[in-house]
Amino acid sequence: MTTEGKAAPALHYLDNNATTRPAPEAVEAMLPFLTDKWGNASSMYEFGGRVHRDMEEARAKVASFLGCDPGEIVFTSCGTESDNHAIFGAVEALGPATTVITTKVEHPAVIQPCRALEERGRRVVWIGVRGDGTLDMDAYRAALAIPGPKLVTMMWANNETGVIFPIAEAAAEAKRAGAVFHTDATQAVGKTTGVDMSAVPADMLSFSGHKIHAPKGIGVLFIRRGTPVRPFVLGGHQEKSRRAGTENVPYIVALGKACEMAAEETRDGTLDRIRALRDRLEAGLLAIPETSVNGNRELRLPNTLNISFPYIEGEAMLYHLADAGVCASSGSACTSGSLDPSHVLKAMDVPFTSLHGSLRFSLSRYSTDADVDAVLDAMPGIVKKLRALSPFGH
Amino acid sequence: MWDYSDKVLDHFHNPRNVGTIENPDGVGEVGALACGDALKLMFKLGPDGRIADVKFQTFGCASAIASSSALTEMIKGMTLEEAAKVTNADIAKYLDGLPEQKMHCSVMGMEALEAAIANYKTGDTAVRELKDDPLVCTCFNVHESEIVEAVRINKLTTVEQVTNYTKAGGACGKCKGAIQAILDRELGRAAPKPAAPAAPAAFADLTPAKKVLAVEKALDKEVRPALAIDGGDVELVDVAGKTVQVRFLGHCAHCMAAALTQDGLVQKKLREALGDDEIAVELVP
Structure with a gap:
């Protein structure tokens, strides 16, 4: 947006659950593969072969980050493709009698494949959440008791609220019930400890590079050895015939570097620093009258804050925030392109007075005190102005 | 944005x-x-x-x-x-x-x-x-x-x-x-009316190939299940105009009631299924 006559304000990027700034280290790592090392990793000569070795080195870094074997990592184009692959691929392998168990608060990358399966006659069970966004475990256990082949697909952490599902427990229960367990961990990787496939018995896990400071256009599907899942993209023999298409080596190398850095961050206190910033932002915004946090504040990603400002609307707040250089997002209908507000907040029964007035701030390693200050400086005035405009404001 | x-x-x-x-x-x-x-x-x-x-x-x-x-x-x-x-x-x-x-x-x-x-x-x-x-x-x-x-x-x-x-x-x-x-x-457009169930084309107007397919379908649906109860079956030999030639197989072939079966069951069922009361069934050995 241009602001006439004024210099553009400094950028305060607090929308890291949407996408993240590519780490300069990751970009640097990938550049040689766009200039000199551009060979095809599947070729039978050294010019391609050495590229293959670099790709496998990156695969090992991703595997080490997830606590799995490199042979269990399949590179895809994005998190959405990984989710589609896991869901359609497993249902195809398990057969037409498969029951799919998922939740009402998944990302569209999971909801839409499940809806498509429902339209094709598959049984899909949609598990609800409690008012604080946590999983209804009783309903989940009841669904696992359904006889026949089953696929569970359940997000690790919610993109809108940051609420974390008990994936280790849910996966263990699924395995006891004989179900295949997939988790969309797009928001969880790099932001929470415990995403460790050597400890969590999930069969499949998806995530996307651009949420952890790799570029857009690269995703991962972890497939535990022996998991029944058919390939989704058909063609050549790349990725051991599990995902066809010439390997996107530059992005794979960048993702390897990004995973290496993210792994370090789960140990070096970065997450605690992000949490402290988020908590300061949260406390400051809660000082504005009649605000409330959406989602369980304990079982939550350290970087995410979803907060409602009743009687005013999200898009209007975002446009005013943009004037202060702040990038955030909203669960309001007006920002979604549809006319319906956030399905996640609706599933949580957030009161309709707050539904359209929710904002999501999501931080990263690059977030600073200045970013938090920019929001805390701007927000009270924005809320006051819009409430004065609103027929429901006080 | x-x-x-x-x-x-x-x-x-x-x-x-x-x-x-x-x-x-x-x-x-x-x-x-x-x-x-x-x-x-x-x-x-x-x-x-x-x-x-x-x-x-x-x-x-x-x-x-x-x-x-x-x-x-x-x-x-x-x-x-x-x-x-x-x-x-x-x-x-x-x-x-x-x-x-x-x-x-x-x-x-x-x-x-x-x-x-x-x-x-x-x-x-x-x-x-x-x-x-x-x-x-x-x-x-x-x-x-x-x-x-x-x-x-x-x-x-x-x-x-x-x-x-x-x-x-x-x-x-x-x-x-x-x-x-x-x-x-x-916009002045009539709402599309629900399509009336298409009337089956008259049997006499069908091409020979379509006649054979129609008769086979009728035999499968209306005749063979009944004959199968007695261990019998029927084979379509030819269709010419409105005359359908069939051969009985299995128990039916030697059954004294073959003629009755032919008139009573096969012809009746074919006439009903194909919507033409002039269809005649001929039995060939």
Whole structure:
């Protein structure tokens, strides 16, 4: 947006659950593969072969980050493709009698494949959440008791609220019930400890590079050895015939570097620093009258804050925030392109007075005190102005 | 990020005529908190019968606020007759256009104005509900007359456009069929009639190959299951005109009742299934 006559304000990027700034280290790592090392990793000569070795080195870094074997990592184009692959691929392998168990608060990358399966006659069970966004475990256990082949697909952490599902427990229960367990961990990787496939018995896990400071256009599907899942993209023999298409080596190398850095961050206190910033932002915004946090504040990603400002609307707040250089997002209908507000907040029964007035701030390693200050400086005035405009404001 | 015009952004950042009027002559309220936008518009007439003062309060997005603000600027100084002619298209034009998906914001302005004028004239507050006006979209509380009005003013032709202009059909989508029916009526298109079950083509008019297929299908469906009970079967030998030659197999072949079976069952069933009482069945050894 241009602001006439004024210099553009400094950028305060607090929308890291949407996408993240590519780490300069990751970009640097990938550049040689766009200039000199551009060979095809599947070729039978050294010019391609050495590229293959670099790709496998990156695969090992991703595997080490997830606590799995490199042979269990399949590179895809994005998190959405990984989710589609896991869901359609497993249902195809398990057969037409498969029951799919998922939740009402998944990302569209999971909801839409499940809806498509429902339209094709598959049984899909949609598990609800409690008012604080946590999983209804009783309903989940009841669904696992359904006889026949089953696929569970359940997000690790919610993109809108940051609420974390008990994936280790849910996966263990699924395995006891004989179900295949997939988790969309797009928001969880790099932001929470415990995403460790050597400890969590999930069969499949998806995530996307651009949420952890790799570029857009690269995703991962972890497939535990022996998991029944058919390939989704058909063609050549790349990725051991599990995902066809010439390997996107530059992005794979960048993702390897990004995973290496993210792994370090789960140990070096970065997450605690992000949490402290988020908590300061949260406390400051809660000082504005009649605000409330959406989602369980304990079982939550350290970087995410979803907060409602009743009687005013999200898009209007975002446009005013943009004037202060702040990038955030909203669960309001007006920002979604549809006319319906956030399905996640609706599933949580957030009161309709707050539904359209929710904002999501999501931080990263690059977030600073200045970013938090920019929001805390701007927000009270924005809320006051819009409430004065609103027929429901006080 | 929406592609808002500078005028929309100006009215959003600097909304004109915000607030309320003491003892207004007309008040119009449309929308609701649950729907994501709402507008309360009020005016006071001067001694010359023109709108002397107008104020608004809006809950909604940037374009909802801008549309409300623009509307108040437009109608100030108008007589009620003039104001009644202001449409959502006029509001959008005043703002140098609105994104297609945001046109409903301008419609909300027009409806609030209609409601305020009706309130002045009749004292009613809930205008739409009092009319004989079916509710089409239950998610956003949109009545048929609102859809018809938006279709006529803005020359809408698709359900998607109706959703952009009125929000109807924008949540659960169950009313999209009803919206299509309204569009068909407004555009003078007859709603497509449910196709009558196609009458089977006359047996005599079928090509020889189609006759064979039709007879085989009828034998499969109507005859063979009955013969199978007694361990018998039937084979189609030829079809010529309306004469069907069959050979009995299995138990039936030697059965003394073959002739009866032929007349009683096969011929009857084929005549029924193929809709032709002149079909004759011949038994060949």
